Amino acid sequence: MNRRYLPLLLLSCCAQSQAFVEKEDGAAIGNGGIPWELFVDRGKLLGCIYDSRFYSLGSILVLEALPRKCELASDRTGMWSQLSEAEMQLFKENIETQQKLERESTYIGKDPINEAEARVIKYLRRAKAFADKQKG
Incomplete structure (x- = not known):
């Protein structure tokens, strides 16, 4: 990813009143409310699942006391990955600002x-x- 877009990504994820996505904010998988056609590409899920909830790409979620972001893996499925040092610094600054x-x-x-x-x-x-x- 181009480094100049990284702050925009983090700010877009965190711009509202909350600094990050809470576990309850994801869309519940079993309630039929998710338009799956928007999140599935050639049989691959474009997003991440945690605790029976769906999170779109770019979501930042605190898992096991550390923030993780939803990224697209090489097989075109969503995966949770750790934030880089620069992203972690921006994340902490954003939380402090909020x-x-x-x-x-x-x-x-x-x-x-x-x-x-x-x-x-x-x-x-x-x-x-x-x-x-x-x-x-």
């Missing part, structure tokens, strides 16, 4: 805030950032 953002959005100093207060603070921060951008 935790910092979570903390900033739910606390003022040491005091927790409710959802309405968090929305107001988030709005004020964005308005300030927008005003600063307009000035400079």
Whole structure:
């Protein structure tokens, strides 16, 4: 894989509110809700299975206390592999960033805030950032 796309891959995997995929997030295999025609190519499953759940390629899952990513093996099936050192560093940085953002959005100093207060603070921060951008 081209190294310049690696950060994009990790960020796309981790961009939302959670830093990584949790075990409950995969699609359950037995419930009939998976459109298998999208994930099977010439008889090979394009994704990974863990604990009777399907995860698409690029998913990062913490297995045995270490993050693993779903990659395409040489036989065109999904397999869980360890993250490289660079990927592991990006993964840790992303988790720290997410935790910092979570903390900033739910606390003022040491005091927790409710959802309405968090929305107001988030709005004020964005308005300030927008005003600063307009000035400079």
